[in-house]
Amino acid sequence: MEAVSTNRAFGGVQGVYRHASSATGTDMTFSVYVPPHAEGAKLPVVWYLSGLTCTHANVTEKGEFRAACAELGLIFVAPDTSPRGESVPDDPAGAYDFGLGAGFYVDASEEPYAANYRMWSYVTDELPALIAEHFPADMARQSIMGHSMGGHGALTIGLSCPDRFKAVSAFAPIVAPGRVPWGEKALTGYLGTDRSGWRKHDAVALIEDGARVPALLVDQGGADQFLADQLKPELLEQACADAGIDLTLRIQPGYDHSYYFISTFMADHLRWHAVRLG
């Protein structure tokens, strides 16, 4: 693992790191903020999964998470959203919503994506091991959040690993990729046309199939251009109501899909996580 950059910020260190990933077969870049802490202390870890077109850099530069992480003593990890490199197959038409920058946090089974597009394994197995090895992380205290496609990732991973993540939240998540255009395109491309195989990568379907977490926090901009066609928080609301999951869904009037929205509510989410991380 190589440090691309380290900058002091809010008393801690914002780092960007690169490593050769065995999961994706490519170099992968990610960012980690380590807040000020006592020598030898182990700190809880918050995972942040980003949305379509993003790298680690968007939230690192625009997410406004460091003040709260410094105050609350949280490590903040931001992976990339796909494998990258000249040898990595992209969307055939170069679209923004599939391929590079759009890994959808699945392990692809379809060709030509199966070799590199293994973001589920990368985010749930390989990168946690690296974080545990190189940072003062208490891996018994992890939580996960994400935005849009990364909200989908946070919900599906959080629901699939309820013993690992003490808190799960999302900003404007894709809650039911099996029922919206972004998700249908991505899951078809990565996993094939058999929709039964999609259910473990669809938060609403996971809940319908019995996955449980104690509580979820979701903020959704009321003026988000993707709200009606791609995000559909009402599907998550119904699934949680049916399953008895304590969902806090806040429709924030006037807010859009951007980091201006995310940064506004970031500290709220981190405080919610910190309570559950102990």
Place this chain on the structure above:
Amino acid sequence: MEAVSTNRAFGGVQGVYRHASSATGTDMTFSVYVPPHAEGAKLPVVWYLSGLTCTHANVTEKGEFRAACAELGLIFVAPDTSPRGESVPDDPAGAYDFGLGAGFYVDASEEPYAANYRMWSYVTDELPALIAEHFPADMARQSIMGHSMGGHGALTIGLSCPDRFKAVSAFAPIVAPGRVPWGEKALTGYLGTDRSGWRKHDAVALIEDGARVPALLVDQGGADQFLADQLKPELLEQACADAGIDLTLRIQPGYDHSYYFISTFMADHLRWHAVRLG
């Protein structure tokens, strides 16, 4: 004046605007954050001048000022750092420290820069009139801050207009451009070789020549790569000591010249301004 974008953030609106500037003879773009406020209220205005290579966008995306501005009820205005456009002459060698992105907050007298490089007039006259006209601004309560080249701008403008600005602060400012390579290049290029004409654009010289403000706040990263050669805060410290200006100069160990440094101390500066803005 045309709105390029408006996004809800921290209960207010982050806007980016474009207008045809008579000062520079070009279109100019700037950003304004208006915090949540009561209908009809007039709010104090904080000016933020950016550093070399920046546009309005750097601080708007990375400055982390909105939470504090929303809490304190401050309008935050971020102008560009130079005129721009195909007809605007740049540094002959395309260097980053002169010409486009490097207006140094002066009105140029030298050719070919004199027609467009009029950032002093733009920031002190034309843009304030536009802000007063289009935003809920109390122009009797203004303050100014900036970073690096923009710290130079904030100090020189604040010292030159002590009745207008109730607070003046800076992050890693160029305090004595007449005595450092960045400043010598820029002032020669824009103002010519007669150094006596530089003094009103040099904070330390202005103080030596009698300019006064009640107090200054300066944060400077101790690990800033430009500290020794370009920034020289000790020159400001000496000038303020000799003049009886209450300077708070904080050398922040480990911090560099980046927005990771600026964003860490932004809220501190805004609180310091808010006290003085009443």
